[in-house]
Amino acid sequence: MSPAVTSPRRAPADPVASGAPGLPERSSYRVALLGNPNTGKTTLFNRLCGVLSKTSNFPGTTTSARTGHSQADGLNLEIVDLPGVYRLALELPESQVCRAALRGDSVPPPDLAVVVIDATNLTRNLVLLGELLKMNVPAVAALNMVDLARRRGLSIDPARLSARLGCPVVAIVARRGDGLPELKTAIAAALRGQTSPGFSGTPAAGLAGERLDPEAFPAYEDWAEQAIADSVGGRKAVGSMQDSFTERLDQAFTHPVLGMLVFLGVMTGLFCALFILATIPMDLIEATFGHLGEWTVSVLPPGAVRDLIVDGVIAGISGSVVFLPQICLLFFLISLLEDTGYLARAAFVMDRLLCRFGLPGQAFVPLLSSHACAIPGIASARLIPDRHDRLTTILVAPLMSCSARVPVYVFLTGLLFGDRPLLAGLAFSACYLLGAGAALLTAFVTRRTILKGPSRPMVLELPSYKAPSLRNAVLVAFDQGLNFLKTAGTVIMAICLVMWWLNAYPHSEPPAEAVELRLQAEAPGAAPERAEELIAQADLLEARSAQANSYAGRIGRTIQPVFAPLGYDWQLTVGVLTSFLAREVFVSTMAVLLKEPGEFEGRGVRERLHSATRDDGSPLFTTAASASLLVFFVLAMQCLSTLVVTRRESGSWRWAALQLGYMTALAYVFALVTFQSLRLMGMG
Amino acid sequence: MESLKTIQPVEAANAAEAAEAPVQLTQLTQGSAARLHGSDLLADDLALLEALGMTRRCRFRVCKAGDPWIVQVRETRIGLSSSVASRLFVVLETTPESSSGDAAPTFEAAL
Numbered sequence: 001m002s003p004a005v006t007s008p009r010r011a012p013a014d015p016v017a018s019g020a021p022g023l024p025e026r027s028s029y030r031v032a033l034l035g036n037p038n039t040g041k042t043t044l045f046n047r048l049c050g051v052l053s054k055t056s057n058f059p060g061t062t063t064s065a066r067t068g069h070s071q072a073d074g075l076n077l078e079i080v081d082l083p084g085v086y087r088l089a090l091e092l093p094e095s096q097v098c099r100a101a102l103r104g105d106s107v108p109p110p111d112l113a114v115v116v117i118d119a120t121n122l123t124r125n126l127v128l129l130g131e132l133l134k135m136n137v138p139a140v141a142a143l144n145m146v147d148l149a150r151r152r153g154l155s156i157d158p159a160r161l162s163a164r165l166g167c168p169v170v171a172i173v174a175r176r177g178d179g180l181p182e183l184k185t186a187i188a189a190a191l192r193g194q195t196s197p198g199f200s201g202t203p204a205a206g207l208a209g210e211r212l213d214p215e216a217f218p219a220y221e222d223w224a225e226q227a228i229a230d231s232v233g234g235r236k237a238v239g240s241m242q243d244s245f246t247e248r249l250d251q252a253f254t255h256p257v258l259g260m261l262v263f264l265g266v267m268t269g270l271f272c273a274l275f276i277l278a279t280i281p282m283d284l285i286e287a288t289f290g291h292l293g294e295w296t297v298s299v300l301p302p303g304a305v306r307d308l309i310v311d312g313v314i315a316g317i318s319g320s321v322v323f324l325p326q327i328c329l330l331f332f333l334i335s336l337l338e339d340t341g342y343l344a345r346a347a348f349v350m351d352r353l354l355c356r357f358g359l360p361g362q363a364f365v366p367l368l369s370s371h372a373c374a375i376p377g378i379a380s381a382r383l384i385p386d387r388h389d390r391l392t393t394i395l396v397a398p399l400m401s402c403s404a405r406v407p408v409y410v411f412l413t414g415l416l417f418g419d420r421p422l423l424a425g426l427a428f429s430a431c432y433l434l435g436a437g438a439a440l441l442t443a444f445v446t447r448r449t450i451l452k453g454p455s456r457p458m459v460l461e462l463p464s465y466k467a468p469s470l471r472n473a474v475l476v477a478f479d480q481g482l483n484f485l486k487t488a489g490t491v492i493m494a495i496c497l498v499m500w501w502l503n504a505y506p507h508s509e510p511p512a513e514a515v516e517l518r519l520q521a522e523a524p525g526a527a528p529e530r531a532e533e534l535i536a537q538a539d540l541l542e543a544r545s546a547q548a549n550s551y552a553g554r555i556g557r558t559i560q561p562v563f564a565p566l567g568y569d570w571q572l573t574v575g576v577l578t579s580f581l582a583r584e585v586f587v588s589t590m591a592v593l594l595k596e597p598g599e600f601e602g603r604g605v606r607e608r609l610h611s612a613t614r615d616d617g618s619p620l621f622t623t624a625a626s627a628s629l630l631v632f633f634v635l636a637m638q639c640l641s642t643l644v645v646t647r648r649e650s651g652s653w654r655w656a657a658l659q660l661g662y663m664t665a666l667a668y669v670f671a672l673v674t675f676q677s678l679r680l681m682g683m684g
Numbered sequence: 685m686e687s688l689k690t691i692q693p694v695e696a697a698n699a700a701e702a703a704e705a706p707v708q709l710t711q712l713t714q715g716s717a718a719r720l721h722g723s724d725l726l727a728d729d730l731a732l733l734e735a736l737g738m739t740r741r742c743r744f745r746v747c748k749a750g751d752p753w754i755v756q757v758r759e760t761r762i763g764l765s766s767s768v769a770s771r772l773f774v775v776l777e778t779t780p781e782s783s784s785g786d787a788a789p790t791f792e793a794a795l
Contacts, residue, residue, distance in 0.1 A: 086735035091728055121759040124737045217734055218741065246761070247747055254752050254763070348752040348763050355765070457725075458765035459732055462754065 028069075028076040029191050030108055032101060034132060035116030036125050037084035038463040040144045044116055044174040045081040046475045065101070066479065073188035080110065086124070088131040089213050093387060102137050112190055113139045114183070119149035119156060119171070122232065126224035127217070129165065139167045140186050146171040147178075160231035175469060246465060253345035256352070263349045266342065267368055270333050274326065274372050281325035289318035312500040316493035323375055323641070327484050330369055330376040332477035339468035344460050351458050357440040358447025360384055360455045363393040367439065370400035371432075374642045378649050379480065386456040392446050394649055395659055398642050399439035401432045404583045405633060411587045412630040415610055415621050431634045438635055438666065450658075499581045499640070501551075508549035514541040552578055566632065566668070567625035567675040567684065569614045576632070583638045624678035628671040636667035706773040710766065714749040715780030724771040733772075736762050743777060 035041040049068025066081040082101055083094040101107055113132055117125040132139050143158060162169040168186045172179030253259050293310045300306040337343050343365070351361025359367075362384045370377030377397045384390040401409070409431050417424035447453065514537075520526065521534035547553050548570075556574035563573045571590070579586035590609060612620040637643065637660045647656040678684060706721035720740045723730055737757040738744060747761065748754035753769040755762050764772075 086732065090731050090735060092732065123758060124735070124760060127735070217739065221739065221741070250748055250754055250761070254748065254754070256751075344763065348765065351765055352751065355767075361765075457729060457768045458752065458763065459729060459736070459768055460763045461736055462761040462763045464761075 028078050029111045031077050031079050031187060032110035032113040032137075033079055033081045033116065034098065034102075034113050034128070035084060036086055036118065036121075036128060038461060039084070039116045039118040039125065040174040041084060041116040042081065042476075043469065043472055044114075044142060044144065044172070045079065046472060047174055047177055047180060048077075049079055050475075065097075070184075072184035072191075075188050075191060077187065080107075085128065087128060087217075088135070089216070092385070094385070099135075102132070102135055110137065112187060113137045114142050114187065115139050116142050116144050116174075119143050119146045119154070120152060122156075122228050123221060123224045126165070126227060127220040129167070130220045130223050133165075133167060138190060140183070140190050141165065141167055141169040142174075142179075142183055143169055143171045144174050147173045147176075155233040157231045157233075161227060164227035164230050249465060250345060250462065253342065254348050256349075259345070259349040263346050266337070266346070267364075270337070270368075273333060274329055278325040278329050278372075282322055285322050285325070286318065289314055289321070307504055308497075308500075311504060312497045313493075315500065316497050321485070323373060324481050324485065326373050327376045327379065328477040328481040330372065330380065331480040332473045334365060334369075334380060335473035335476040336468040336470075339466065339472065341463040341465045344462050347460060348458060354440075355455050355458075357444045358455050359393060359396075359440075359443050360386065360389040361458055363389065366393050366397050367400055367436075370397040370402060373402050373404070374398040374400070374639065375484075375645045378642065378645050379484070381649060388447075388451045388453060389455050391650060391655060392443050392451050392455075394646055395446060395655065395662075396439040396442045398637060398639065398646075398659065398663065399435050399442065399635065401435040401634065402639075404639065405431070407587050408579075408583055408633045409630070411590075411609075412626050412633070415626045416623060416630070418610070427630070431630065434631070434634050442662070442666075499552075499578075502555075503547065503550050503552045503578060505551060506549070508546055510538075510542045511545045514538040514545070517541070547574065547578075565676070566628050566671045567622065567679070568629070569620065571612075571614070571620065572625070572629065576629075576638075579638055581640055583633060586633070623683040624675045625684075627678055628675035631674045632667045632671040634667075635663060635670055637663040704775060706775050709746075709753065709755075709764075709769045709772040709774050710749075712746045712749065712774065712776065713780060714746055716746045716776060717743055717778045718746070718774040718776045719743055720772060721775045722773045724773075725768065729768065733762070736760055738762060 033041055033045055045066060045068060048070040049066075065083070068079050068081070070077045070079055080101065082098050085092070085094045085098050088095055088099055088102075101110070102113065103109060115125075115129045115132060117129065129139065129141055141162075143156065143161070146156065149156060156171070158169040158171050168190060170179055170183045170186045172183055174180075253262055293314050296310050296314065297306065300309065334343075346364065347361035349361070350364035354361055354363055363381070366377045366381040366384075368377075369380050374397050377400070378394050381390050381393045381397070384393055409428055413424040413427045413431075417427060447455065517534045517538040521531040521538070526534070548557075553574055556577050557570045559577075560568070560570045560573045563576065568576065575586050575590045610621060614620050643656045643660055646659050647653050650656065675684070709718070712718060719742070720733075720738055722740075723733075725733070737760050738755070742757055744755045744757040746753070747756050751766040751769075753764040753766065755764065
């Protein structure tokens with residue numbers, strides 16, 4: 001099947017002067033950055049544009065593109081970093097996106113394309129350049145990693161290569177910034193229609209008559225090899241390709257046992273770093289927003305406006321920004337790992353396990369990341385090239401037990417096995433296993449139903465091992481963090497506002513008991529300490545009353561019959577509903593709902609909740625009800641932020657709705673079975 | 685073009701033919717050099733392999749035998765899961781034993 005590749009919407013290039021469109025002077029020119037994966041394309045983009053870039057999806061796709069700005073000899077450039085592709089003629093999503101972008105199907109076509117070429121791997125890279133030239137896109141070739149090529153004994157003559165290819169060629173070392181001024185000069189000259197030094201000739205002259213389709217590969221390969229033969233020396237020095245260091249590392253990293261041990265070690269280090277290092281900024285963010293809320297309370301008079309600002313806006317922004325350290329740190333660490341070349345090897349280690357369940361090896365990063373937080377986990381699913389593989393991974397990632405579930409696990413396992421720490425620990429571990437098992441089985445079912453087909457067999461280029469670039473990692477982290485705040489953050493805040501409103505309204509009259517307590521506190525002669533205690537009790541009663549009478553509380557009472565088979569009364573139902581915003585809210589909601597008057601100080605929370613009762617006086621947290629809740633929280637979605645990110649990454653609310661639906665159904669059924677089984681065993 | 689049509693290995697009638705007879709890539713040992721002959725892969729997967737440089741025109745070397753299989757074509761190291769490797773049929777050119785006198789296998793196209 002040959003893709004119908006047509007020329008971009010522009011006048012055919014001047015056959016005598018490709019790379020020299022001679023565009024009229026204008027305020028900004030659009031330059032596309034194209035290249036094979038692992039050629040240093042992103043490094044060059046970062047060098048050209050710095051941190052001021054914008055990430056957005058190509059229209060109608062979930063493939064992201066970064067856009068940045070740069071200057072070249074007085075010209076303003078808008079640079080678009082296209083996805084890494086091996087060939088334009090392939091029917092892979094990235095190739096389709098690049099072809100559409102270069103043709104100008106859904107975005108303005110570029111005035112010029114800069115093709116990043118790995119100087120140590122010329123043939124494969126030049127095939128891509130040949131395809132681009134066949135599309136009549138003016139091009140400048142950035143010959144990257146020439147330092148490495150020199151070390152390997154290659155001597156490349158850029159001028160001769162330029163003449164053979166029919167487009168300007170500039171030698172650069174993107175990591176160090178070498179050759180960047182010359183590259184910018186060549187870009188500006190090409191845009192102004194000037195001929196670059198050392199360049200003359202017909203673009204891809206040897207490809208006349210060839211089509212741009214997968215079948216024409218040999219012709220492009222011949223063209224590339226002829227160009228190389230005429231302009232590259234020192235080939236014998238490269239004949240020794242047995243890099244024993246690389247081969248030994250590959251043997252170790254992909255070994256069934258040793259590879260798994262290395263993988264576990266690397267991932268343990270990554271997640272320990274994530275948990276430990278992200279905690280500090282997360283605590284700082286929460287404390288800062290906490291102080292901001294207190295300050296706002298102190299300066300604004302009580303009322304709806306203050307409630308909106310403190311409990312809606314500030315809490316909403318805090319709820320988004322608090323994830324930022326985890327997201328930035330995760331992408332920073334992943335970028336470092338990816339740069340080293342290790343991730344491609346690790347993908348093969350995990351492929352052996354995951355392919356049995358219809359998931360690709362690359363899914364291990366999203367799934368493991370989801371143990372910290374499903375949000376960065378789902379975002380990192382971009383590493384997976386196949387759309388079905390990627391969607392399956394996104395759908396099941398929230399089943400992995402994230403850090404937000406930990407307070408709920410601690411609370412419920414403590415209720416179940418408070419005086420038996422060993423059993424509590426085992427139950428805690430079982431929660432993680434249940435989540436992971438459910439994720440794998442769900443993936444298995446998904447690949448046999450809605451996303452039919454086996455996971456794509458692994459064919460991966462194994463990049464050279466090299467030292468990671470800190471600069472790149474920082475830029476990637478910054479970019480991903482900014483992207484999260486701009487897209488997910490705004491929606492998360494909006495949803496937080498809605499949930500706040502449901503919890504806060506309508507205002508209800510304070511209960512008579514609370515009014516009485518306040519009167520007692522204000523009575524003349526009341527001891528200050530006693531008055532303070534009475535006011536605290538009154539606040540608590542009012543909070544319980546407000547929660548019960550709020551829209552969320554009323555909804556909880558209305559739909560309590562739905563949760564009755566799971567062993568939940570209206571209080572537990574309200575707890576489950578309010579934690580729909582975020583799981584960890586469950587514990588605080590229950591603490592507020594179940595606090596008894598006269599017990600503001602004294603017994604511990606766990607002890608108090610353990611003896612909490614239902615309206616009929618029976619124990620609230622029976623063994624069956626607690627176990628049912630535990631299972632429900634392991635499997636239920638209960639995280640609006642995750643749904644928003646799923647929508648963003650999948651490109652449709654349909655997938656987010658499906659995720660919410662299947663996880664809620666799964667949680668309900670398993671919680672029901674748990675409760676009813678234990679009740680029949682006399683633990684209800 | 686020399687398209688990589690799906691083929692099945694055939695019984696060799698004689699020794700000369702046997703040397704040319706395609707075998708599954710998974711039958712090669714580490715250090716062997718071979719050329720691609722055909723495959724049972726889906727068109728997209730095959731096109732990706734071809735774009736990576738693994739064509740029937742280009743010799744490759746087996747860097748690692750066993751899941752995952754690692755082969756080197758020019759300067760590109762390619763990892764292949766066993767399910768892919770077993771669907772690739774190749775013609776063996778040199779074995780590690782036959783090239784043991786060489787310092788390293790030579791490749792006609794280093795770049």
